[in-house]
Amino acid sequence: MKRLLTTLAILLVVIVVGLTALVMLVNPNDFRHYLVEKVAQKSGYQLAFQGDMRWHVWPTLSIITGPVSLTAEGATQPAISAENMRLDVELWPLISHRLAVEQIVLDGAVVRHTPESQPQITASKEPIAPAGIKTTSNQASSNQWLLDIEKVEISNSLIIWQTEKDEFNLRNINLLLKKSANKQLSIAFSGNLNKNQQELSFDAKAGIDLSQLSQQITGQISQIDYQLTGVDLPEAGISGKISANVEYLNTSPARLNLDTLMITANDSDLNGQLAAILDDVPDFKLKLSSSTLNLDSLFGTGVAIEGDAQTTTTQSEPNTAIKSANASSATRVGVKPVISGARQEKYDLSSLADFTAEIQATIKTLTYRGMEVNNVIFNAVNQTPTLTVSQLSGEAFGGTFMLPVELNYAQTPAIVKAQPDFENVNLTPLLAAFELPKKLSGVLTVKGDFSGPGYDANAIKNLWQGNAALLLRNAQLSGLNIPVLIQQSLSRVTNKINAPADSGNVTQVQQLTANGQLNKGRFNLSALKATSELVVITGNGWLNLPSETLDVNLGVQITKGWGGDLRFIQQLQSISIPLRIYGSWVNLQYQLNVERLVRDELKTQAKQAIGNWLKKEEQQQLNNLLNAF
Numbered sequence: 153m154k155r156l157l158t159t160l161a162i163l164l165v166v167i168v169v170g171l172t173a174l175v176m177l178v179n180p181n182d183f184r185h186y187l188v189e190k191v192a193q194k195s196g197y198q199l200a201f202q203g204d205m206r207w208h209v210w211p212t213l214s215i216i217t218g219p220v221s222l223t224a225e226g227a228t229q230p231a232i233s234a235e236n237m238r239l240d241v242e243l244w245p246l247i248s249h250r251l252a253v254e255q256i257v258l259d260g261a262v263v264r265h266t267p268e269s270q271p272q273i274t275a276s277k278e279p280i281a282p283a284g285i286k287t288t289s290n291q292a293s294s295n296q297w298l299l300d301i302e303k304v305e306i307s308n309s310l311i312i313w314q315t316e317k318d319e320f321n322l323r324n325i326n327l328l329l330k331k332s333a334n335k336q337l338s339i340a341f342s343g344n345l346n347k348n349q350q351e352l353s354f355d356a357k358a359g360i361d362l363s364q365l366s367q368q369i370t371g372q373i374s375q376i377d378y379q380l381t382g383v384d385l386p387e388a389g390i391s392g393k394i395s396a397n398v399e400y401l402n403t404s405p406a407r408l409n410l411d412t413l414m415i416t417a418n419d420s421d422l423n424g425q426l427a428a429i430l431d432d433v434p435d436f437k438l439k440l441s442s443s444t445l446n447l448d449s450l451f452g453t454g455v456a457i458e459g460d461a462q463t464t465t466t467q468s469e470p471n472t473a474i475k476s477a478n479a480s481s482a483t484r485v486g487v488k489p490v491i492s493g494a495r496q497e498k499y500d501l502s503s504l505a506d507f508t509a510e511i512q513a514t515i516k517t518l519t520y521r522g523m524e525v526n527n528v529i530f531n532a533v534n535q536t537p538t539l540t541v542s543q544l545s546g547e548a549f550g551g552t553f554m555l556p557v558e559l560n561y562a563q564t565p566a567i568v569k570a571q572p573d574f575e576n577v578n579l580t581p582l583l584a585a586f587e588l589p590k591k592l593s594g595v596l597t598v599k600g601d602f603s604g605p606g607y608d609a610n611a612i613k614n615l616w617q618g619n620a621a622l623l624l625r626n627a628q629l630s631g632l633n634i635p636v637l638i639q640q641s642l643s644r645v646t647n648k649i650n651a652p653a654d655s656g657n658v659t660q661v662q663q664l665t666a667n668g669q670l671n672k673g674r675f676n677l678s679a680l681k682a683t684s685e686l687v688v689i690t691g692n693g694w695l696n697l698p699s700e701t702l703d704v705n706l707g708v709q710i711t712k713g714w715g716g717d718l719r720f721i722q723q724l725q726s727i728s729i730p731l732r733i734y735g736s737w738v739n740l741q742y743q744l745n746v747e748r749l750v751r752d753e754l755k756t757q758a759k760q761a762i763g764n765w766l767k768k769e770e771q772q773q774l775n776n777l778l779n780a781f
Contacts (some may be wrong), residue, residue: 226272261309350382500566
């Protein structure tokens with residue numbers, strides 16, 4: 153037993169001494185040329201080491217380098233540079249001249265994608281070999297070392313990505329790539345992406361299967377935690393999680409599939425799948441479903457209802473649902489300057505020509521500008537040069553809507569065609585959502601056909617054209633009671649009309665219809681007719697959307713509610729009284745010439761009296777003449 157232990161001890165000492173000698177005899181700088189050569193052969197980039205490479209034996213056997221850089225041919229700045237690099241290697245493979253790297257660790261790395269770091273293409277000065285003769289590298293490897301990497305780690309690093317229009321900075325990078333024996337790759341990646349005063353912080357974990365690398369790559373994005381903050385975003389930012397199953401098919405053209413895609417963003421959620429054909433012009437097919445999509449919390453589009461309420465104090469009931477939604481909506485931080493709609497570049501959608509797409513989405517509850525819309529269906533197809541939204545429908549405010557849209561982006565600004573179809577929609581919360589005075593209320597049905605450059609509220613108010621047929625049931629005009637106004641005015645100038653008992657300031661009609669024509673901010677009204685048991689109103693006029701003013705000429709026939717002289721009342725009930733309403737939407741003015749009505753009545757009475765007297769005199773003279781015979 154003692155002899156066996158002695159033998160084992162001697163064997164162990166021999167092995168340790170031998171391996172120690174191997175490490176001491178193998179100069180890590182011998183790998184320098186090999187690594188440089190392999191990188192140049194595989195990528196065309198020049199790997200450069202500054203300082204000597206040295207062994208580090210604890211806690212793992214490693215090769216430590218000084219500053220390293222990777223530079224493209226002809227570039228003035230390195231594409232990648234790092235303060236130092238550590239290669240954790242396995243000891244046994246060194247015996248067979250195999251450099252097995254367990255882990256590559258880069259610290260303080262900077263990755264640049266700028267014009268200065270891009271390769272500069274120059275004409276080759278090397279002679280071209282005759283046909284049929286294979287060229288070989290001048291540095292055909294006399295070095296028989298083999299390279300095997302199991303793990304790559306990058307920490308505390310930076311990527312600078314510069315394009316013609318933007319510059320991206322990816323800071324605080326921590327990347328861990330680990331390969332298993334069966335070609336399974338695990339990835340952990342985190343960092344902070346900065347662009348235009350906005351920052352995206354993320355922490356991603358994924359697993360990739362490389363066992364069929366030549367044919368396909370499959371994997372799972374187990375989780376991406378992210379937060380987006382900065383200018384023109386809600387104060388609390390946008391945060392959530394993303395997960396999906398990934399499949400990349402190395403076909404011609406290549407295909408990318410994302411299944412069981414799950415996205416959360418603040419209090420919103422999206423689920424679905426994406427199929428992409430990565431051709432010269434990529435084609436995407438996206439199917440999504442959502443139980444809740446709150447655009448207010450994502451884009452900070454809540455509406456300042458309280459400010460508007462100050463100008464509409466006569467509104468009978470505030471919309472509490474809108475107010476509560478607005479109270480919880482996010483406030484945008486450092487909103488970017490508003491660009492006038494007259495600037496064409498504001499409506500540049502030419503980037504849509506870079507791909508084709510088909511999108512299908514269903515949303516159970518959508519919140520936008522305080523409006524809660526249910527059962528939304530969205531279907532769209534992008535086929536250059538047109539984006540066609542064939543279906544955008546849903547339920548809101550007790551009614552339904554359909555809004556098919558077509559955007560032609562062949563030119564700038566993009567031209568939009570829209571055909572809104574609203575049925576039985578409560579008008580009051582709709583006006584409140586778009587910060588319009590709530591002077592008019594009722595249940596709205598409208599069918600329209602509009603078109604024009606641009607696609608936001610500013611473009612609609614200033615640039616669009618089209619027409620619409622309007623129907624408003626149970627309509628109320630607050631702040632002005634037209635029948636009472638006329639009756640009060642007449643009672644002041646003649647005692648034949650009694651002052652009305654009703655002192656309310658709301659005009660109510662059962663139904664209001666009109667035809668509208670929009671022409672670059674001016675909305676002309678024609679064939680306007682409003683009816684109720686008390687009044688019949690007809691007229692025409694216009695509304696100026698940018699200045700929020702109007703001028704409408706009405707003919708008002710009041711059929712009931714009069715008090716006073718019966719004969720005068722009967723005459724008033726049979727005529728249409730002219731009334732002009734004009735001025736600001738929030739401060740309406742009116743013009744009513746009641747003196748003229750009274751004068752016309754007196755003239756009519758005088759004519760009737762004279763006519764009756766003449767008839768009486770003619771009859772008397774005729775009787776006298778007959779009596780004379």
